[in-house]
Amino acid sequence: MVYYLIVCRSLTYAQRTELALDRAGITAHIMRSPKVIDSEGCSHSVKVSERNLAPALVVLARAGLSPKRVFIMASDGSYKEVLL
Amino acid sequence: MTYLDSAATTLQKPTAVAQAVFSAMGRMASPGRGGHKPAMLAAETAFACREAAAELFHLEDPENVVFTLNATHALNLAIKSVVKPGDTVVVSGYEHNAVTRPLAALGCQVKVARGPLFASQATLAAFDTQVTPEVSCVICTHVSNVFGFILPVEEIAELCRRRGVPFILDASQSAGTLPIHMDELGCAFAGMPGHKGLYGPQGTGLLLCRAGQETATLLEGGTGSLSAKQEMPDFLPDRLEAGTHNIPGIAGLLEGLRFVKRKGEAEILRHERALVRQTVEGLSAVPGVTVYAAQAPERQGGVVSFNLANMDCEEVGERLGRMDIAVRAGLHCAPYAHQSAGTLETGTVRVSFSAFNRSADVKRLVDAVRGMTR
Numbered sequence: 001m002v003y004y005l006i007v008c009r010s011l012t013y014a015q016r017t018e019l020a021l022d023r024a025g026i027t028a029h030i031m032r033s034p035k036v037i038d039s040e041g042c043s044h045s046v047k048v049s050e051r052n053l054a055p056a057l058v059v060l061a062r063a064g065l066s067p068k069r070v071f072i073m074a075s076d077g078s079y080k081e082v083l084l
Numbered sequence: 085m086t087y088l089d090s091a092a093t094t095l096q097k098p099t100a101v102a103q104a105v106f107s108a109m110g111r112m113a114s115p116g117r118g119g120h121k122p123a124m125l126a127a128e129t130a131f132a133c134r135e136a137a138a139e140l141f142h143l144e145d146p147e148n149v150v151f152t153l154n155a156t157h158a159l160n161l162a163i164k165s166v167v168k169p170g171d172t173v174v175v176s177g178y179e180h181n182a183v184t185r186p187l188a189a190l191g192c193q194v195k196v197a198r199g200p201l202f203a204s205q206a207t208l209a210a211f212d213t214q215v216t217p218e219v220s221c222v223i224c225t226h227v228s229n230v231f232g233f234i235l236p237v238e239e240i241a242e243l244c245r246r247r248g249v250p251f252i253l254d255a256s257q258s259a260g261t262l263p264i265h266m267d268e269l270g271c272a273f274a275g276m277p278g279h280k281g282l283y284g285p286q287g288t289g290l291l292l293c294r295a296g297q298e299t300a301t302l303l304e305g306g307t308g309s310l311s312a313k314q315e316m317p318d319f320l321p322d323r324l325e326a327g328t329h330n331i332p333g334i335a336g337l338l339e340g341l342r343f344v345k346r347k348g349e350a351e352i353l354r355h356e357r358a359l360v361r362q363t364v365e366g367l368s369a370v371p372g373v374t375v376y377a378a379q380a381p382e383r384q385g386g387v388v389s390f391n392l393a394n395m396d397c398e399e400v401g402e403r404l405g406r407m408d409i410a411v412r413a414g415l416h417c418a419p420y421a422h423q424s425a426g427t428l429e430t431g432t433v434r435v436s437f438s439a440f441n442r443s444a445d446v447k448r449l450v451d452a453v454r455g456m457t458r
Binding site for chain 1: 119127145308310320
């Protein structure tokens with residue numbers, strides 16, 4: 001299943017992100033960022049489904065929450081950065 | 085036990101606090117240190133606690149709620165973020181050593197805005213005089229930990245905003261009883277313990293930070309973020325929270341915050357003030373007792389000091405302790421306050437209340453003190 005990872009600067013930021021999306025009715029889950037997409041060391045990401053990325057970004061912009069980076073996980077398991 | 089030392093630590097806590105501590109010890113690990121269930125459960129608890137604190141103290145962003153060991157830790161972080169060695173700093177005449185010792189360690193020029201006990205206007209006028217252009221920071225306690233004097237911090241904060249001077253609030257004795265509006269005060273930081281009026285366990289405290297406020301670290305270490313870098317993260321709360329969190333403490337503090345929210349700060353204050361009034365009336369009727377009480381009740385929180393003629397305050401405290409009445413005697417780590425009130429040589433006996441005290445506690449105290457004077 002294809003999904004997006006919204007990389008956050010901190011766990012607390014990821015929790016704020018998840019909460020904002022949850023309040024908007026968008027299912028989101030916090031997970032540790034895969035090592036391959038995290039060049040600066042440990043971080044947390046918020047996972048959203050493929051169809052939910054666009055509304056999620058709108059919600060986050062309204063809440064003043066800026067994703068650090070966004071990645072898409074392709075069907076072969078690789079990650080590719082999404083340029084916003 | 086009649087416990088009347090809540091200005092140091094509230095002993096009686098809501099039942100849910102100890103339950104949460106116990107539960108956390110068995111179920112929670114460390115936030116940001118793993119994606120497994122115990123780590124994520126700890127993360128959820130920490131975030132819920134930040135949110136509860138942000139809501140109670142009117143702070144928009146829970147990221148600006150930093151967990152500390154106690155109020156002293158929080159105030160050290162605040163002071164060392166704003167004040168540089170040798171700076172000129174204005175403080176009230178009622179500060180605790182948690183404020184004045186860090187300033188002394190930094191070699192600061194400390195100007196004391198001293199006003200008589202319970203004299204709000206005179207205190208405000210003293211700040212007005214002392215906050216001059218060379219001043220780099222103003223620090224003020226919200227409530228004197230010795231006398232319960234409520235300082236006019238809203239007006240002092242407003243004065244600081246007008247003059248462009250950072251303001252640090254010591255909310256050690258007010259958090260949980262008096263409203264603290266971070267958004268309205270506009271202060272750089274507010275520091276507070278978790279284990280007093282917020283009814284959390286010892287070893288907990290909070291530092292509330294204004295959005296965008298620059299901060300300096302006291303500790304450097306692991307944060308579970310940006311681990312490939314050797315510099316501390318530049319974002320909160322990670323920047324000021326190096327090392328493993330006190331998650332059992334935070335879980336307990338969360339329940340304490342929920343208790344305060346449920347009961348209401350105004351109701352807790354009303355209750356404590358009623359006990360203070362009863363104490364003042366009771367002790368004032370005992371020959372040889374001097375009670376330090378505000379004429380205007382709205383200027384005093386849930387703390388009151390007294391002395392007995394011809395008896396050392398420590399002896400009073402000791403004798404009450406033997407009767408299972410817990411009070412605090414001495415200088416209460418606040419020599420500035422005693423200097424302002426003229427009690428530096430004698431100290432005082434301090435009585436302080438919480439939501440769990442009852443009128444019978446005061447009656448027992450007054451009867452015991454009366455017995456000592458016979």
